[in-house]
């Protein structure tokens with residue numbers, strides 16, 4: 239920049255106030271991804287409760303899938319084995335669905351997990367007030383801030399819930415393998431297991447985004463001066 | 471110098487902060503006109519309302535009463551989009567605490583406002599490098615803020631403030647957290663910018679070194695403008711102080 243172009247300096251007549259500020263989606267992804275990468279440890283903490291809750295959900299539903307698979311073979315020996323390992327099966331039952339009590343525990347664990355995410359995200363957002371205020375001074379709209387937080391939560395959710403769902407399924411399969419031998423893995427329940435894993439991942443993703451909604455709204459609505467007055 | 475446009479006009483602005491039952495009158499009626507291309511320093515003791523005025527001019531906070539005009543547009547009338555555009559394109563901010571985004575590299579910090587302004591990524595990178603070169607940090611473009619010294623961070627902030635060729639640069643105590651010589655470098659850099667690019671620079675400061683480079687000094691005391699001195703008056707009064715000191 240040896241020569242400085244005077245034609246686009248402030249003394250030239252300038253356009254008045256316009257309204258166009260943008261943050262392209264690709265760039266949003268890039269910023270959100272980098273933000274997670276740089277604060278990896280923080281993200282790990284935020285995601286931990288999600289991983290656990292989702293893996294529990296996945297564990298329970300894969301267990302049910304396997305039990306159903308074993309039942310559907312119609313083998314009386316397997317039926318006896320199921321009853322021995324704690325399934326309440328009446329003689330006419332053809333499915334071994336999870337008990338209401340079990341379902342409640344899963345729902346409770348998911349609820350606790352959402353509260354944990356909200357808590358962790360509120361803390362994460364507070365740590366980032368100055369950054370948010372700065373971005374707003376540079377021309378970011380509330381929407382940009384909201385979008386960045388939602389994208390971050392979505393990505394964290396996808397990875398965290400994915401890991402949780404897979405590990406939950408793996409534990410369930412392992413447990414069944416030990417109890418029922420290789421028959422547990424050769425039942426025709428493959429599709430249902432995949433579906434359960436996908437479902438658990440989806441639920442986890444949703445919860446992650448749900449948990450960040452309130453903190454992200456708080457962050458996005460901050461006035462730049464307020465956000466930057468916070469001592470850090 | 472016949473047709474100097476006024477770029478910032480502050481009309482009878484007051485600001486009152488309500489702290490519980492106590493009302494703090496940070497600004498008690500400020501009128502100010504700043505012509506395009508000038509280097510204006512706002513001087514005053516701590517707590518006199520410099521930062522408050524700075525925030526009003528920058529559209530970061532709203533006056534309790536009175537109006538602020540940028541380019542003769544009343545900024546209280548702007549909606550969120552227009553305000554964001556103003557912050558993005560028209561004004562560059564420099565803070566005492568640098569406020570570099572910690573998770574981004576120097577270059578990413580400088581290009582962020584260009585992204586908001588809709589500039590293509592390659593062009594933004596190119597221009598970001600030019601600006602980093604201008605502030606003497608081209609070789610540090612990939613460094614994160616914590617790998618840079620305070621003075622270097624402030625230079626990144628200056629490069630970032632210049633990202634979209636703003637008409638105004640607002641600097642709130644840009645040298646407040648820097649040592650003497652680094653502060654001087656920053657001041658020289660700002661002065662050169664105002665000279666070469668015709669950018670209007672408004673800087674709140676305690677720093678007497680700023681006086682030498684200012685076209686105009688606004689003295690503010692207790693939420694009111696005490697006096698406004700132009701460069702000529704200033705050299706005289708500073709000269710007098712020097713003479714007195716010498717006697």
Ligand SMILES: Nc1ncnc2c1ncn2[C@@H]1O[C@H](COP(=O)(O)OP(=O)(O)OP(=O)(O)O)[C@@H](O)[C@H]1O
Nearest residue numbers: 487489494495496515516517518519520521522523
């Ligand atoms: N958000 C706020 N809430 C309450 N009072 C405030 C707030 N911001 C500023 N004030 C008060 O307004 C007055 C002016 O503050 P301001 O920050 O503008 O001073 P300043 O001139 O920038 O001081 P310094 O040189 O120390 O930065 C002070 O009395 C301060 O306590």
Ligand SMILES: [Mg+2]
Nearest residue numbers: 520521522642
């Ligand atoms: Mg101040």
